[in-house]
Amino acid sequence: MNIAVDLHIHSGLSPCADKDMTPNNIVNMACLKGLDAIAVTDHNSTRNLSSIAEIAEKNNLILIPGIEVTSREEVHLLALFETLADALDFQRLIDAYLPKIENKPRIFGNQYVYDEKDQIIDEVKVLLLNAISLSIEEIITEVRARGGIVIPAHVNREGFSIITNLGFISPHLGFSTIEITANCEYDSFEKLYPYLKAYYKLRSSDAHNLSSILEREVFLEVEELNIISIIKALKGKL
Numbered sequence: 590m591n592i593a594v595d596l597h598i599h600s601g602l603s604p605c606a607d608k609d610m611t612p613n614n615i616v617n618m619a620c621l622k623g624l625d626a627i628a629v630t631d632h633n634s635t636r637n638l639s640s641i642a643e644i645a646e647k648n649n650l651i652l653i654p655g656i657e658v659t660s661r662e663e664v665h666l667l668a669l670f671e672t673l674a675d676a677l678d679f680q681r682l683i684d685a686y687l688p689k690i691e692n693k694p695r696i697f698g699n700q701y702v703y704d705e706k707d708q709i710i711d712e713v714k715v716l717l718l719n720a721i722s723l724s725i726e727e728i729i730t731e732v733r734a735r736g737g738i739v740i741p742a743h744v745n746r747e748g749f750s751i752i753t754n755l756g757f758i759s760p761h762l763g764f765s766t767i768e769i770t771a772n773c774e775y776d777s778f779e780k781l782y783p784y785l786k787a788y789y790k791l792r793s794s795d796a797h798n799l800s801s802i803l804e805r806e807v808f809l810e811v812e813e814l815n816i817i818s819i820i821k822a823l824k825g826k827l
Contacts, residue, residue, distance in 0.1 A: 592625035595803040597793035604698035626651035665742035692716040
């Protein structure tokens with residue numbers, strides 16, 4: 590079956606996201622736009638996933654537990670997991686390797702943790718935008734050990750992409766899927782990097798505000814309408 594997805598969305602936990610990116614607002618907007626599944630992937634944190642997962646379940650929306658990790662090479666990577674428990678376990682690793690630099694909300698924005706009623710229950714004090722002290726390969730190893738998949742984020746952008754920072758995507762990393770932005774002119778981009786034809790290209794919004802969440806425009810062929818089938822489809826695209 591074909592399902593409509595947007596697998597890169599930020600909540601108000603990401604300091605660069607709008608304050609209206611609360612759990613209920615994200616789920617309600619995704620439902621209004623007719624999506625079947627979303628992934629919330631905050632910068633270096635999974636702390637809003639539990640609340641969003643509860644709301645998504647009540648609205649028959651699939652939430653894939655995720656996170657956007659900044660590697661030691663300052664490359665953004667999406668990590669998607671089959672279970673919330675796996676994502677929360679991965680958070681312990683992030684906490685161990687994220688520099689303990691205090692956030693400055695006036696400069697970077699607030700980092701809010703919400704409950705299922707959109708009430709702020711905590712504010713993360715450590716700046717989440719920094720790179721953790723693990724390499725791309727080390728992150729891949731840790732995510733795959735938890736049954737997850739790593740997807741290089743927004744590879745067509747100049748900032749924080751694996752192509753910009755490293756110059757290429759090494760095949761030995763074993764990626765099956767790469768992410769491109771919703772407005773990417775892919776034909777022109779692929780002419781610059783012909784080897785990208787080998788990868789499945791996933792379009793995502795990288796939404797930091799509600800209006801940017803995708804409509805029913807990106808579809809993924811899956812065996813069943815569940816998280817495991819979605820992860821399996823992304824792993825099996827190569």
